[in-house]
Amino acid sequence: MVAGSGPAGATAAIVAARRGWRVALVDQRTFPRDKPCGDGLGPGVAQLLRTLDLGHLLAGESPATSLTVYGPSGAELNAALTGLDGMPTEGYVVPRADFDQRLRLAALDAGALDLSGHKVTGTGLADDSRWVSVRRGGQEHRLDAGLVVAADGAYSVLRRALGAGRPGERTTGIAMRAYADTDAFDPDGPLGLRMIFEWSKELLPAYGWVFPNGKGLANVGVGVMVTELRRRSLDLRRVLDGFADSCRRRGIELGDLYAHRAHHLPLARRIPRLAHRRAVLIGDAASMINPLSGEGIVYGMNAAYRVVGGLPDDPREAVGQARALGEFERWFRHTYRSHLLSSQVAHGLMSIPWWARHMIRAANNDPVVFRDAVELLFGLGRIRAGTTWRILRHGW
Template identity: 50%
Template sequence: MADHGDAGADADVDVAVVGAGPAGAVAACTAARRGLSVALIDRETFPRDKTCGDGIGPGAVRVLRDLDLDSVLGGRRRIESVTVFGPAGERSENPVPVLPRKSTDVFVVPRLEFDEHLFRAALASGAEDLSGTRYLGMADVGEHGRIVELRDAAGARRRVRARLVIGADGAYSAVRKDLVGEDRTSRKFVGVAMRAYAESQGFDDGPSMLFEFSPDLLPSYGWIFPVGEGTVNIGVGLPIAQLRDRGVDLRMLLGQFADRLRERGVALGELRQERGHQLPGVMGMPQLAFGRAALIGDAASMINPVSGEGIAYAMTSARRLVDALPVDLADGVALSTALAGFERGFRSDHRLHFLSCRFTMALLRHAVPAGVVLRAIQNDPRVLSGVFDMLFGDGRLQAGTALRIARHAR
């Protein structure tokens, strides 16, 4: 344990990570591997389910491989093709695109297994297990860091003092609220999705992902991802503002999506384990770096507004944050400089990517441009490649891709 002096805490650590999902687990794992003492805090105990499409895209796969954590992909087949239904029901099928100097590997792993794998990896690297413990708040104690207030399932309270607190506690982040306060502006950038599981044959054979961009779901979509052994993850999403304006609910939209698939001949069993979850988009990203604290992952609104994908951002931001930390976390000036550098670098490196996502989201809000974009995706492999990289990696909308899309205007 780090020695911070006596400031009224039950335990001292270098880093307290609040939230043990992909962002928090990767942060805890990489920090522990650096020799830092780490407390990994989560109100749930593992394994636990998480509402998600279960798709693990190229950005997340890259981090898994770089950190030698990719055994969770063992025995799972890479997604080979993408089926897209457009607004008028038009269908196309294409192989997953190949990009120069970039992996486009996509796998489907239930979050029950994926998050458990990363959580156990963090503990194996030396992080202290404080799962099943609720974060209550924190206090800034100056040069001693921050004291994090916790309560376990039995109601017992404890205080952990940390040189650095990392907020990775998801879309409903309590750490973010403590650091940023109420941020009403960001609420308009929040989406919501509902996922279910069902039995379905055919998607495991040369594993294929399906997307439907129907008028009732634009600017979002419906999906089917093959989990394996004849089971699929099926879901729909929509910005909360559109959901309210249209007077619909996700459960109804999910049921309608499933019915349309059955009408098209897709063998789809009864939906089960339906769960909804908020998706805070990157347009509402708050400040990331604070005095001896930082936000990453969903807690920092790191969700692609078009695809709803956030695991790649979560894992990448976690790794970048820990890599940026100084050797001595007791050095407040060095730590503040490192945290500011992390935020500046993350925003700078993703600026054009985020702008591209925002522009694409704006196009998909309107029927005519949405139709043009989707026709281009269905008929031009180079457009599909560029859009795929933007939605599931860190790519940007290139001028050449935009021109190729424009050619599909009628």
């Protein structure tokens, strides 16, 4: 059973159904539904979709080609999006109402059972299975499964029921996004398909983004740590409106903001135990969110693909399942530890005006610094000693 029909849960259901297993896809919401998010899909998502023969889910979408970063004291970076290999970085912006529905329908087409509209309320162990209680229409039901993949989001019921606790305030961000109509970022518009980040002195300790989909719509948002929000008594909606106004003063055409929604971001500053007895945590429920960019989709989808693909042919067999879940947890921590730690450090540094200004200037002056920054935001990059030296050298 998979709890949560977002990208991580739907990916897990797709892989499980294609392996010939019976899988129920449970979600408290009915689809399509909106999900507060930046709507960004990095190159890792596009690559995994192709691996799953689902590249057509991005048909008709145009990848972002450029990046603009605003920093303190007028620091500004404008560059084409390229990775370490010099190839274009394939980043897309697709509203979650659309992308999640496409991926969920792919899971149902693969054979997953649709249990949308069922809210997970608890879990426990039986002799050779795990039960999950769900509620629909005021009635409680119990489902039995050989394995439960807990992908039920930032407010995960299963995370708490499995004893992993709630994400702490010191490791949680909060973001607000809204939409704005704009033609400025269309392929033939004055800005083209450009993603925007802002770490200006006026906005810090928050950061802002503008992610356009190239079809007359832009996702505009701001994010900040929960502790900073409370310490400074910030009004997040006012911060977002101020950021949008600053974009307009720069000549970026944005219509009025609408569809405001806020959401918590359990950041990968502290990842809980992932492997449990007949259960595994993935996605936002497992705090798989980049502390620098707020990106979480690629980590959740890759985790889903790896954990379900690594299960034994008989997924209910206790010893083999436990071994596979343990191997998955070791793989995830080994693969992402340096990258996520570097992202955490970079997030802290970019909150310091002096460092943010020098980082942006160095990225302008040194293509190696720029490529490393892009890899940190959109790939598996990490902070390197040589890059730090380049920032100090070229950031003046």
